[in-house]
Amino acid sequence: MKTPYDADTVSTVRVINSGNDDRSDYYNLIKADDDLAIRNVQDMRLIVRDAETNGSVNQQQTYTTFRVHANGEIILPKIGAIKVAGLNRNQAASAIQKAYEAKELNAPLIDVRIANAYIVLLGEVAKQGKYIIDREDYELIDLLGDAGGVTPIANRKMVRIFRGDRANPEIIMVNLNDYSFLKDPKLKLRAKDVVYIEPRRVAASSQSFQAYSTFIQLGLVVINTGLIIYNLTR
Numbered sequence: 001m002k003t004p005y006d007a008d009t010v011s012t013v014r015v016i017n018s019g020n021d022d023r024s025d026y027y028n029l030i031k032a033d034d035d036l037a038i039r040n041v042q043d044m045r046l047i048v049r050d051a052e053t054n055g056s057v058n059q060q061q062t063y064t065t066f067r068v069h070a071n072g073e074i075i076l077p078k079i080g081a082i083k084v085a086g087l088n089r090n091q092a093a094s095a096i097q098k099a100y101e102a103k104e105l106n107a108p109l110i111d112v113r114i115a116n117a118y119i120v121l122l123g124e125v126a127k128q129g130k131y132i133i134d135r136e137d138y139e140l141i142d143l144l145g146d147a148g149g150v151t152p153i154a155n156r157k158m159v160r161i162f163r164g165d166r167a168n169p170e171i172i173m174v175n176l177n178d179y180s181f182l183k184d185p186k187l188k189l190r191a192k193d194v195v196y197i198e199p200r201r202v203a204a205s206s207q208s209f210q211a212y213s214t215f216i217q218l219g220l221v222v223i224n225t226g227l228i229i230y231n232l233t234r
Helices: 089-101 140-146 179-183 201-232
Strands: 013-016 035-040 064-067 073-076 080-083 110-114 118-123 129-132 154-163 170-174 194-199
Touching: 035 089, 064 073, 080 089, 089 110
Parallel strands: 118 194
Antiparallel strands: 013 170, 035 064, 035 110, 073 080, 118 129, 154 170, 154 194
């Protein structure tokens, strides 16, 4: 994942091809085609459809997923359509809770997650993969913590975040060794961000040398085996 701006290090945070939204209060807002995972912490029967319960609902753990339609609405049991596009998950939870309170005797306690708001983490970390954004203040340091930290050969001075249009992304380069990066609002992660941590160049060169060395050793073994067979059959 190379870029025209590659280097071994960067001073704190450097942004290339910056997007227009630099607000420090940025949230991952709900939009059409998002999947919202919703539960009522007090009583899941309010949210879970009857066919899904089968008498064995775990009231504290079960979420039911609803797709946000093109008009920005979701259709929920008992209350019908409710507009959620343009809201963050806490605002959506509040709106859904108020709608249920208007029709239910027992006030619900609604929790909402955007089930398909994820980040892709690649490179020198203990656990690569997709990570779901489950809160608004999910930052780079939280992601690295969830991934078990970086590996010993990671280049901590050059972490890249690719954001926005994949054809022409905003590129954020971070030096993890300069702890002032913790205060940068750009590092509040957004849905579909790709975070890449490359190996140190010395480590990468060493790995390449080891690969070539292994290949050469295998070649020598083949040659020696051939010579032995040739001498035995003379």
